[in-house]
Amino acid sequence: MSVTDELLANNAAYAERFTGPLPLPPAKHVAVVACMDARINVYGVLGLQEGDAHVIRNAGGVVTEDEIRSLTISQRLLGTEEIILIHHTDCGMLTFTDDQFRQAIQDEVGVKPTWAAEAFADLETDVRQSIARIRTSPFIPRKDSIRGFVFDVATGRLTEVE
Amino acid sequence: MSVTDELLANNAAYAERFTGPLPLPPAKHVAVVACMDARINVYGVLGLQEGDAHVIRNAGGVVTEDEIRSLTISQRLLGTEEIILIHHTDCGMLTFTDDQFRQAIQDEVGVKPTWAAEAFADLETDVRQSIARIRTSPFIPRKDSIRGFVFDVATGRLTEVE
Numbered sequence: 001m002s003v004t005d006e007l008l009a010n011n012a013a014y015a016e017r018f019t020g021p022l023p024l025p026p027a028k029h030v031a032v033v034a035c036m037d038a039r040i041n042v043y044g045v046l047g048l049q050e051g052d053a054h055v056i057r058n059a060g061g062v063v064t065e066d067e068i069r070s071l072t073i074s075q076r077l078l079g080t081e082e083i084i085l086i087h088h089t090d091c092g093m094l095t096f097t098d099d100q101f102r103q104a105i106q107d108e109v110g111v112k113p114t115w116a117a118e119a120f121a122d123l124e125t126d127v128r129q130s131i132a133r134i135r136t137s138p139f140i141p142r143k144d145s146i147r148g149f150v151f152d153v154a155t156g157r158l159t160e161v162e
Numbered sequence: 163m164s165v166t167d168e169l170l171a172n173n174a175a176y177a178e179r180f181t182g183p184l185p186l187p188p189a190k191h192v193a194v195v196a197c198m199d200a201r202i203n204v205y206g207v208l209g210l211q212e213g214d215a216h217v218i219r220n221a222g223g224v225v226t227e228d229e230i231r232s233l234t235i236s237q238r239l240l241g242t243e244e245i246i247l248i249h250h251t252d253c254g255m256l257t258f259t260d261d262q263f264r265q266a267i268q269d270e271v272g273v274k275p276t277w278a279a280e281a282f283a284d285l286e287t288d289v290r291q292s293i294a295r296i297r298t299s300p301f302i303p304r305k306d307s308i309r310g311f312v313f314d315v316a317t318g319r320l321t322e323v324e
Contacts, residue, residue: 003190010209011320018318026200028165036216038188047172054198057219059232066228070221156180158173
């Protein structure tokens with residue numbers, strides 16, 4: 001049995017105790033942008049319930065064009081007003097450079113990605129960079145509450161990046 | 163008090179009962195790509211625990227360049243082997259067209275996005291399109307288990323797209 005099949009069995013149990021449907025727009029009018037890291041259970045970390053917040057995740061919790069797309073849809077079509085960014089300690093993105101990553105792929109498959117891996121050398125600096133990318137986007141209407149945090153994978157605690 | 167402050171208070175309670183740290187690579191060697199929709203609690207839906215799987219999310223659960231970036235990092239650097247895609251019923255992406263969305267932004271802010279909103283008219287067709295984008299990427303090494311599902315927001319149940 002594949003892991004996917006095992007997780008589908010879990011879903012059957014989830015559906016047994018599920019009560020829905022809930023409304024489409026997020027009840028708390030919040031969008032979260034977090035790293036894809038397996039140790040960050042965003043609903044747990046922030047005490048979210050089903051229906052509360054949009055959750056956008058990727059390698060690093062960085063803001064690229066696709067996160068601008070998602071945040072634009074989140075705010076303009078579904079009424080979210082606050083943005084929470086979450087990077088975390090012990091992040092894989094701290095362990096390599098874009099140049100190394102792209103060269104390794106070129107060496108192995110013969111094609112170099114046209115995109116950056118978005119690796120970073122400092123967590124707080126990259127949180128600020130992610131906030132700056134949102135602030136400079138003309139497509140995101142509500143920028144009054146954009147706050148960035150580092151999640152500590154040892155303690156479960158969020159620390160704000162000032 | 164902002165919603166962000168309220169969620170930070172929830173985090174303090176989460177940290178009180180948190181036990182960590184866990185290893186960086188996902189224990190179940192799985193990466194999930196799901197819609198950002200507030201009603202999809204991916205950890206709940208799949209019965210995941212902290213540390214189990216990478217979770218990548220965006221508007222629609224579609225696969226654009228940034229999801230290829232995240233999946234490439236997930237497989238090449240952190241050893242995931244299976245990919246699970248999750249779209250869902252009552253998705254906002256079914257309610258508009260890219261042309262409408264981009265024109266509305268141009269009308270309001272004077273600048274038309276260079277990117278597509280990735281709206282779609284049919285869930286199953288877009289799940290297959292997302293799988294096709296992964297299959298055709300030269301950067302993702304493991305393509306033996308790429309399976310797509312529709313999450314029913316009324317029942318909590320996943321149905322596979324064949």
